[in-house]
Amino acid sequence: MRLWTSDEIAAATGGTASEEFEVSGVTFDSREVGPGDLFLALSGEATDGHRFLDQAFASGAAGAVVHSHTPHPHVMVRDTMAALNALGTASRGRMEGVVIGVTGSAGKTGTKEALFAALDRGEPGYAHRSVKSYNNHTGVPLSLARMPRNTRYGVFEMGMNHEGELALLTRLVRPHIAIVTTIAPAHMGFFKDESAIAxxxxxxxxxxxxxxxxxxxxxxxxxxxxxxxxxxxAAKIVTFGLGEGADVRAIETMRTKLGGTFVTARLGARELSFTISQPGAHWVSNSMAILAAVVAAGADLELAGLALAELGGLTGRGARFLVPVPGGEALVIDEAYNANPASMRVTLEVLGHEQAARKIAVLGEMRELGEHSEAFHAELSGPIEAAGLDYLILVGELMEPLANALEGHVDFVHVPDATAARDHLLDMLGPGDAVLIKGSNGVRLSNVVAALAERAPA
Known part of the structure; x- marks a missing residue:
């Protein structure tokens, strides 16, 4: 499907096309280029995308946006980063459907994915969303630039770790509906307190x-x-949650045999019963935000409920799989993408509800918490003991306060890095165990998940 023509790219960016071409996709990562893509040669501190033009075209690129000469089909611009923003702006400008922005300290990627699934269930092929966690100054305009011409619903995740960043992103996205999932002490090292994060x-x-x-x-x-x-x-403000008084509220919940939750929600005078496949009270709350957005977008509420029942786990954010171990299998819960105190608490609670021979957690340090870091780490001892965990592998130097708090209460080992955590876990994982893996992205616990996934049956 045609996404952009060379003339449209030139008009949007103020550039000059070397020749006529059409593209069906957009990327700035040469490793992701596929047939028919537009490759944006961004210049950054670490590297210059112009170095990878031959590689991009060898992978099937149909054109490129550049600021220096290349023999390949291209649009020449003065600044490729400015061109990316301009292309995102042009895409948003031609979009005639409903645009939804999602942010929050935790749960924004899962909410974005679930909302996309809910909207796509009603109108298959006409919903679009930002992929992965493309929520920053490059990911947001890229996600906009990738939006198909006929999109009826666009869902965009927006993140920040400094004041003013979100203001710039939201003016690029120009949402008709804006969701805040939760406020928690993420990136606390860059803010004076949680109110500043709000x-x-x-x-x-x-x-x-x-x-x-x-x-x-x-x-x-x-x-x-x-x-x-x-x-x-905002012309309209809608609240969501579990407490009495919320505009969209879960009035009854019941845990299902498969670990999800059966929910009855009230939306004004209307009620809807559905199942959310993902475990945990945080997913129940976020599902209320999703329903509120579906109603605000004028989409099909009943089909949205079916989509929530069918939602699979997300890599790094709750995906589950079984791995063979001597004598049987063990359950792996992959929450390795990132962590803050709030998301740690809710996922530890989820692990606590698992029926398992042993409940094991591999917990990596939480970063960017500033002067409050020691206290936030130590305070995890409460949720850990409440969850009734059998064993812990604590990863990283910042976990020292938690190790001190747990001494004599819970069995644990404290290791320096993800490699040591992987080796220790592989040696001790047994049949019937359930293991949660979670930590800040920089700890690279995804490598531990990958090592386990290699053992999982295809």
Whole structure:
């Protein structure tokens, strides 16, 4: 399917096309180039995309955006990063459907994926979303530039770790609906307190289109702060959650045999019963945000409920698989993508509900917590003991306060890095065990997951 022509790219970016061509995809990573793609040769501190033009075209690129000469089909611009933003802006400008922005300290990627599934279930092939965690100054315009011409629903994740970043992204996305999933002490090293994080997340409302809807967590201690941030920009404010008084509320929940939750939700005068396949109270709460967005977008609510029942686990964010071990199998819960105190607590609770011979957690240090880091790590001892865990592998120097807090209470080992964690886990994992793997992305616990996945049956 034609995504962009060379003339359209030139018009959007103010560049000059060397010849006529059409592209069906867009990327700035030469390793991801496929047949028919447009390759944006970005210049960064570490490397220059122009060095990989031959590789990109060998992989099937149909054209490139460049700022220096190449013999390949291209659009010449003055600044390729500015061209990426311009292409994203042009894509948003031609989109005639509903655009939804999602942010939060935790749960934004899962909510984005689940919302996409809910909208796609109603109109297959007409929903689009940002892939992976493409939520920053390069990922957001790339996700916009990739949006097909006939998209009816666009769902975009937006992240930040400094004040002002989200304000720039949301003005690029210009959502009709803006969701804040939760506020938690993520990136605390860059903010004076959690209220400052709430203010930074509230920047998402600044990009709302006229008549837009703000969707806000009712149960958050920062609810009123977020409502005040939304008032100047939102025509409608909708709260979601578990507490009485939320506009979209889970009024009954029941854990299913497969680990998910059967939910009855109230949306004004309307009720909907559905199953959310993912385990944990945080997923119940986030599903209320999803339903609120589906209603605001005018999409099919019943089909959205079916999509939530069918939702599979996400790599690094709750995916589950069985691995063979001597004498049987063990369950792996992959939460290795990232971690903050709030997401640690909810996933430890999920592990605590598992029926297993042993409940094991491989926990990597939580980074970017600033002066509060020691306290946040030590405070994980409470959720760990409440979950009734049998064994822990603590990974990284920052886990020392937690190790001290757990001494004499829970069996654990403290190792320096992911390699040591992998080796220790592979030696001790037994039949019937359930193991949770979670930590900040920089700890690279995904390598531990990969080592286990290699053993899983195809």
């Amino acid at each position: 203010d930074a997340k509230g920047e998402i409302f600044q990009g709302l289109e006229c008549g837009g809807t703000a969707i806000i967590p009712f149960d958050s201690p920062h609810r009123d702060r977020l409502i005040e941030a939304a008032r100047p920009y």
